Amino acid sequence: MIYRRLSFFCALLTGALGALTLIGWVSGKVILASVSQAYIPMAPSTALAFTLLSLVLLMREHSKFRRPVAEVVLVAVGIVAAGKLVEFLSGASLGVDEWLVADPVKFGTVRTGRMSPITALNFLLVSSAIFALLKPRLRFWAGPLAAAVAAICGVVVLGYLHGTPLLYGGAIIPVALPTATAFILMSASVVAAVGAECWPLRSWMGDSTRAMLLRWFLPAVVLVALAEGLLRTRFLVDLGLNPALASALSTLLHTLIVTAVISQVARLLGRRIDQAESERNEAQDALQALNRHLEQRIIERTQELSAKNQQMQEELTMARELQLALLPDRFPSIPRSAPATESALRFFSLYQPAGVVSGDFFSVFPVSETGVGIFICDVMGHGVRAALVTSMLRALLEQHSEEEPDPGILLTKMNHGLHSILKQAGTTMYATGVMLIADAARSEVLYSVAGHPSPLHLRRHEGRTAPLDGRGTCGALGLFADTIFTTARATIAPGDLIMLFTDGLFEVETPEGALYSHEDLQQAVHERLNLPTNTLFQEILSEVQSFSQRQDFDDDVCIIGIEVARSLEDPNSKKGSMSSHAGQGTALDLA
Known part of the structure; x- marks a missing residue:
């Protein structure tokens, strides 16, 4: 202004x-x-x-x-x-x-x-x-x-x-x-x-020293030059003074003005320097005080962080224990009255989470005297969020598995329930999964796939390994409420093995970026077709680790195996096959 x-x-x-x-x-x-x-x-x-x-x-x-x-x-x-x-x-x-x-x-x-x-x-x-x-x-x-x-x-x-x-x-x-x-x-x-x-x-x-010196010295120099010149040419000459006296008077005036200016500048600069020195001393005292208390603060902060980390680790450990408790602690016998060593269907599992808690889950449960249901899923991501979704899927599985034996209808109901829960929570997550029902008396499996890697069917008596047909495959669970899942059918014989797994088993890379694919996994399984199932699983896991040149996996790994030990007589053979009770699901014969 x-x-x-x-x-x-x-x-x-x-x-x-x-x-x-x-x-x-x-x-x-x-x-x-x-x-x-x-x-x-x-x-x-x-x-x-x-x-x-x-x-x-x-x-x-x-x-x-x-x-x-x-x-x-x-x-x-x-x-x-x-x-x-x-x-x-x-x-x-x-x-x-x-x-x-x-x-x-x-x-x-x-x-x-x-x-x-x-x-x-x-x-x-x-x-x-x-x-x-x-x-x-x-x-x-x-x-x-x-x-x-x-x-x-x-x-x-x-x-x-x-x-x-x-x-x-x-x-x-x-x-x-x-x-x-x-x-x-x-x-x-x-x-x-x-x-x-x-x-x-x-x-x-501005407040810089340069600006202050210019404000004081430049006007002073101009003023001194003007004053000295005017004194010599306009006043001292008119008074008729001796030239030496006139020079002395002009020099005296010059000295007085310069002295006054320097004195004022020195006062201002001195005040600034004193203020800066005072602020420096205060900052130095504060720094020394901070250093004295810094070690104690670090100790206190470290103890606090250690306590928080310990509490978090305990909570994660508890979450891991709870999640492991959701997994089957023992597998059913087929028929139910048979001892485990004489079961017509034998079950094998390998579970290796990438973190403390996992996004992979599986369940094995009886559906009839000669049939058993197997569910495996892989939730998007890792950690606590994925583990919570697996808990939701387990609850939905228990809710609907007693009502409906058809895999396609069962996945449809579970998908609708999961979508409703996630929508209320305002989050976008999904899970892939496979629902499979194996019946030893009918020598068949009914299955439905929700965006999950296709299970491998090892026909040992034929020397052949192939994925289950994909006609029962549909989208992932939790994304769309109106998804309808279909049911497919395949025959099984004594000695056959159905191998279900999550993508953490094969989607691994070497340090150079080479990818271990589903086809590579199928080839590795086929080469070990006649090995005992437990040995087969361990060697497959070792091969994948050797390929990636790492002992740990980036993703959770879960493998489930259903081996047909022997056939049973169908107690309901006169009432029609299992597929006649499939309800709304579509049974596809893949024998």
Whole structure:
């Protein structure tokens, strides 16, 4: 705000000098344009240019200001100034000054009422400065151009102050004292309008030591030079003092001013240094106090983190124990009354979580005297969230498995329930899975696949290994509520093995990025077709670890095996096959 007011005030004084000069020429009182009879007056063209430029500066902040009009005024003043320079260099007259003052009187050897070439040069510079002021991209140049004009006219004013005006008595029209004063005021107006964002005020402003030294020493140096020069040329000479005495007095004045400035600067700098030293000492004391308590704080923080980590580990261990408790602790016998060693279907499992808790889950449960259900799933992700979803799936399995023996319908109901739970929780998760029902009496399996890797069917009596047909495959569990899962059928014979597994068993990579695929797994299983099932599982796991060159898996690994030990007589053979009770699921015969 202060810069805006200063700019307005300097522009107003400039316009007043121009208007006063025009009044003097119109009224015949030319002294109004020259201050003294001994000085050349300001030319009318110069006064008119000052008036127009001051109006541009005064109206710049007004709401009715029109930039195109201001630019026309600036260009017009610049053209007139350039024309005067052409007149000076070529000796020809363009008639601008003659139109205003046709028959001027002479001041020494030059005519009055004519613009000085130095004045014309200054008008070119100051017009350019104001033009740059109006353009945001050129605003940076306004300050340096205005400072150049102030420096030129400062030399002119010094000549007047010392009693030897510049160019007086020569053939070149000198610059009038009011003209030089008006240029200094207009330059100050432009510099103030630019503000502290640009040079030269940018170097003066702020709390830095550099800015403070400039604010004190630069004015002091200028003041000392002016005072010493004026003292020598205007006062001591007029008093008729001895030159040696005059020199001593001027030196004394110079010394007093410099001493006063240095004393003030030293006081300010000393206060800043003392304040900085005090702040440094306070910071050092605080740092020492912090260091004294830092070790204790670290110990306390470490103990706190250790307690939290221990608590978290205990909770994760409990979660792992609870999850393991959800897995079957023993497998059913088929038929139910048979001892485990004489069961028609034998079961094998391998469970290796990648973390403390797992997203893999399986369950084996009887569905009839000769049939058993096997469910395996793999929840997206790892950790606690995945483990919670496996708990939901187990609850849904227990809820619906007693109602519906058909794998497709069972998965459809579980999917609908899981989708409803996840939707209420506002989270997006899913699980892949396989629901399979094996019946030793009917020598068949019914199964449905929910986006899960296809189980492998090892027909040992035929020497053949192949995945179960994919016609019973559909999307993952939990994504869409209206997904309908279908049921497929395959025959089994004594010695056959159905191998169910999660993708953590085969989706592994070598350090070079090679992938162990489902086909690689099938080939490895086929090569070990006749091995005992437990040995087969362990060797497959070792091969995958050897391929990845790692002992640990990035994903959870779960393998379930159903081996047909012997066939049973179907107690319900007269009532039709198992597929006749499939309900809404579609039984596909894949024998």
